[in-house]
Amino acid sequence: MTKSKYKIYFSVLFFLIFSDLLSIEALSVLKETQAISPAVSKKKLVAIDPGHGGKDIGCKSPNGLTEKEITLKLALMVKDILSKNPVMDVFLARSEDIDLSSEKRVSLANSKGADIFLSLHINASFDKNQKGIEIYYYSEDNLGFSYSQSQTQSLNPEASDEENKSLILPWNEAQNIFIPKSFEAASFLEESFKSSQEIAFRSVNPAPLLVLTGTAMPAVLIEAGFITNTEEETALSRDGYLKVLAIKIVEGITKYFEDNG
Amino acid sequence: MSSPVKKYNYHLRKLTAFTLSIILFLSLYPGCSKKSSTEKKTRSDANSENEPKEKKEMVVKVFFLNGSELAYEEKTIFFNSGKPSEKINEALNALIEGPKQGMTPTLSNKIKLLNAFFDEDGTAYLNFSKDIIKNNPGGTFAELSAINSIVHTLVENFEEITAVQILINGEEVNTLWGHIDTSKPFKLKEFSEASLRK
Numbered sequence: 001m002t003k004s005k006y007k008i009y010f011s012v013l014f015f016l017i018f019s020d021l022l023s024i025e026a027l028s029v030l031k032e033t034q035a036i037s038p039a040v041s042k043k044k045l046v047a048i049d050p051g052h053g054g055k056d057i058g059c060k061s062p063n064g065l066t067e068k069e070i071t072l073k074l075a076l077m078v079k080d081i082l083s084k085n086p087v088m089d090v091f092l093a094r095s096e097d098i099d100l101s102s103e104k105r106v107s108l109a110n111s112k113g114a115d116i117f118l119s120l121h122i123n124a125s126f127d128k129n130q131k132g133i134e135i136y137y138y139s140e141d142n143l144g145f146s147y148s149q150s151q152t153q154s155l156n157p158e159a160s161d162e163e164n165k166s167l168i169l170p171w172n173e174a175q176n177i178f179i180p181k182s183f184e185a186a187s188f189l190e191e192s193f194k195s196s197q198e199i200a201f202r203s204v205n206p207a208p209l210l211v212l213t214g215t216a217m218p219a220v221l222i223e224a225g226f227i228t229n230t231e232e233e234t235a236l237s238r239d240g241y242l243k244v245l246a247i248k249i250v251e252g253i254t255k256y257f258e259d260n261g
Numbered sequence: 262m263s264s265p266v267k268k269y270n271y272h273l274r275k276l277t278a279f280t281l282s283i284i285l286f287l288s289l290y291p292g293c294s295k296k297s298s299t300e301k302k303t304r305s306d307a308n309s310e311n312e313p314k315e316k317k318e319m320v321v322k323v324f325f326l327n328g329s330e331l332a333y334e335e336k337t338i339f340f341n342s343g344k345p346s347e348k349i350n351e352a353l354n355a356l357i358e359g360p361k362q363g364m365t366p367t368l369s370n371k372i373k374l375l376n377a378f379f380d381e382d383g384t385a386y387l388n389f390s391k392d393i394i395k396n397n398p399g400g401t402f403a404e405l406s407a408i409n410s411i412v413h414t415l416v417e418n419f420e421e422i423t424a425v426q427i428l429i430n431g432e433e434v435n436t437l438w439g440h441i442d443t444s445k446p447f448k449l450k451e452f453s454e455a456s457l458r459k
Contacts, residue, residue: 059399067400124403125365125402125406126366127365130329134401184457202329209401209441210442223402227400
């Protein structure tokens with residue numbers, strides 16, 4: 001083979017290799033762009049967790065109404081309202097009748113980088129007179145109620161002042177730094193629920209909640225009424241009432257995001 | 262009688278005597294280890310027998326729900342003063358039995374406490390049967406109330422108990438009824454929301 005032919009041969013080979021690498025690189029950049037677009041976007045991502053599901057029906061009324069049905073219906077209504085909101089995105093931890101572990105629900109929200117986590121549940125009591133919405137936020141130091149000291153090492157406060165120091169937070173401590181914001185979100189939701197005359201509101205409480213453990217964003221659990229109370233059971237069986245609850249939930253988190261940029 | 266016969270008879274008598282003594286020994290002393298364990302058992306029985314069998318009486322605060330708040334009712338329990346864990350059992354049984362004075366129970370009376378004990382660090386371990394999982398109304402409020410009533414009933418009555426760990430069939434569980442994390446012992450602690458407000 002002559003020199004010129006070698007040149008042509010290697011030029012073509014070089015071109016083929018280079019263009020191949022370029023296409024792979026372009027593809028990965030495109031994927032990354034798509035992956036990070038939610039964060040780059042100004043939209044707030046709301047994670048909704050419809051409590052229970054599948055074999056886990058949650059609580060049940062004497063008339064057969066189950067918690068898992070109500071929470072899914074309510075979550076879908078909230079999603080429907082939020083999807084029309086230009087500054088918010090929403091995803092559901094489950095959108096059908098399946099059972100997911102608490103860890104899986106929280107992991108989904110964490111992996112998607114949600115800006116807030118709302119776990120929807122329905123309450124119950126041995127006392128049929130108990131009624132009203134309760135909102136819970138995570139706290140090991142519940143009112144008159146707390147855990148023993150964890151055996152794991154807690155976050156070293158000094159480490160956060162050092163540059164280039166990566167810290168690993170235990171799963172059960174992930175929510176701790178967000179507790180003030182979770183409380184704030186709960187307060188905005190409380191205000192929103194109380195603005196409706198149709199809704200009975202009860203309290204905002206801290207609790208060592210498994211369903212909020214591990215969340216790496218402000219997180220609350222909404223107990224949207226007592227299924228064991230006849231009046232509330234009837235209300236929760238009506239789509240019209242659930243719509244009112246959904247609207248108030250959206251109003252509450254909208255105000256929270258307005259206050260928190 | 263010839264000498265060999267005499268010798269034979271002599272050895273036969275010796276062998277017979279030896280065999281009989283072995284048999285006698287074995288029948289009188291069936292086994293050294295057995296005897297000592299029996300002796301030990303006897304000693305431990307003697308110890309427990311020496312322990313005061315006297316039943317002690319104690320008035321305890323048993324916590325139920327009055328509306329949405331925890332409130333107590335006084336009940337009298339009886340327990341063997343020589344068995345400290347018995348008072349925990351009795352206090353919990355009084356809780357499971359339910360209120361008598363118009364308050365709301367926090368646990369179903371169909372559940373069973375298998376056993377209870379506490380360690381030198383002051384943590385009481387309550388071992389419930391699986392019945393506790395199914396027999397509940399559901400919801401965070403009911404679960405929190407149940408745990409609160411259990412912890413308050415023990416911590417407020419027995420100063421040697423400072424924490425409570427819930428077990429089901431001898432094992433720690435992540436949650437009791439799906440909402441509250443029960444993997445670690447619970448303590449009573451003052452809490453204020455003031456630090457969370459802006």
